Amino acid sequence: MPILALIATGGTIAGAAASATDTTGYTAGALGAGALLAAVPQLAGVAEMRAEQLFNLDSKDMVPAHWLALGRRARALLDDPAIDGIVVTHGTDTLEETAAFLDLTLASAKPVVLTAAMRPATALSADGPMNLYSAACVAAHPDSAGRGVLVSFGDAIFPALGVRKCHTHRLDAFAGGCAGAIGRSDPLRYFAPPPLRKRGPVPLPPDLDELPRVDVLHVGAGTPPGLIDLMIADGARGLVLALPGNGSLPAAWDTAVAGAVARGIPVVRASRVGMGPVARKALDERLGTRPAGELPASQARVALMLALAAGDPALLDRLLTDDYIP
Structure with missing residues (x-):
């Protein structure tokens, strides 16, 4: 069985509200990585999940220093021969920026898959658990290797570059670039082979702690x-x-x-x-x-x-x- 690392960073997928019908007045990043896994016991049939909480915040408060920290941790995990892939839970507001940063700086054939949610974990019909399950399925699938960083959201699979949040409220809140989705997660299928060409990785100084404004x-x-x-x-x-x-x-x-x-x-x-x-x-x-x-x-x-x-x-x-x- 594959071994996947789960890096939790907060966001709506880890959000909580006082009412199960409240999908806007919630606190993002209220739940930890353990709670996310506990909500999806079916993950045990997909992979062995090794979870860690890198930070826990609303992604509107994400800054480039968080990208650098996430990139360093992802790189260390990808270098671990025991790890077959990575799933990153994130807020939707700035997911496209984090995805681009990781895609342009990581060099590995192992899958790195970002996912998120539009409804907090406490909501009726919360979309986070299914999105997390789908992201794990994508990261564990051998056909995901060599495709760069991916975004799994609402049963669609997008390449990191070109993805963008296109709606403020809908559950299918993301869209790809001109090519659109490159696959679907239920059942998992890619529409084309892995690309022959890929941008990156950008050679950054190893001690870099800040990006130019x-x-x-x-x-x-x-x-x-x-x-x-x-x-x-x-x-x-x-x-x-x-x-x-x-x-x-x-x-x-x-x-x-x-x-x-x-x-x-x-x-x-x-x-x-x-x-x-x-x-x-x-x-x-x-x-x-x-x-x-x-x-x-x-x-x-x-x-x-x-x-x-x-x-x-x-x-x-x-x-x-x-x-x-x-």
């Missing part, structure tokens, strides 16, 4: 370009612009963006639209910007932070495409 600016009609200078003055070392449409930069922003790039501040054009890639345009050559490709702004930010941390600005171009082979 990168800010995301949401650009709407009439948003002042002076915000760029304010963010840089406040300490941002890179910027991701969540722009209308296909990463469409307003003409009024050209000077500010070109000035930021000239000062050594990388600027990534992402989209505020929920789906679809951002393609390279002539303005990227003219202004020095980079398109986010199929990554949402949240994950393009993670890629930029990692490129800056690695001290290799050219790495960003490779991380924003799907052909980066280390």
Whole structure:
């Protein structure tokens, strides 16, 4: 029987409320890893679960230091020959960022699967127990090897890069990128073989305890370009612009963006639209910007932070495409 490590980090899946009908006024991260396992005794038929509580918080309060700690712990577990895979329980709010960080920094054929829940553990028809069971099934399955970090949620399996939370309340709250789900968990089946190419891992200094600051600016009609200078003055070392449409930069922003790039501040054009890639345009050559490709702004930010941390600005171009082979 496979041996899986369960790393619990909190979130709604470990949430508790005073009433079983309360699905919004709960406390995230109220239950520990042991309680999560106890709620799903059927896991005993899937794998031997070795649980640990790395931290227990609402994922809205997750910061890059938590990513680094999680990455170090996941790496140690993956290096353990006794461990066949990892399941990470997480909050939904920032799961896509943690998933991207892990996918871009871990190097192992062993499955790493993130899961979460939209309803707290105390709710009627809580979705967490089934999501945890499905994630364990995905992590224990031999066909999950070599696919990078995965997200198992609501019977769908998504690759980490491109996944995003697309609904504030629905139980099927996640969507993939342009390719959508790559498999399903009930019954477990993948729609295609493992990819031949994969981004990462980014070579980070082993003693790294902080990632460079990168800010995301949401650009709407009439948003002042002076915000760029304010963010840089406040300490941002890179910027991701969540722009209308296909990463469409307003003409009024050209000077500010070109000035930021000239000062050594990388600027990534992402989209505020929920789906679809951002393609390279002539303005990227003219202004020095980079398109986010199929990554949402949240994950393009993670890629930029990692490129800056690695001290290799050219790495960003490779991380924003799907052909980066280390």
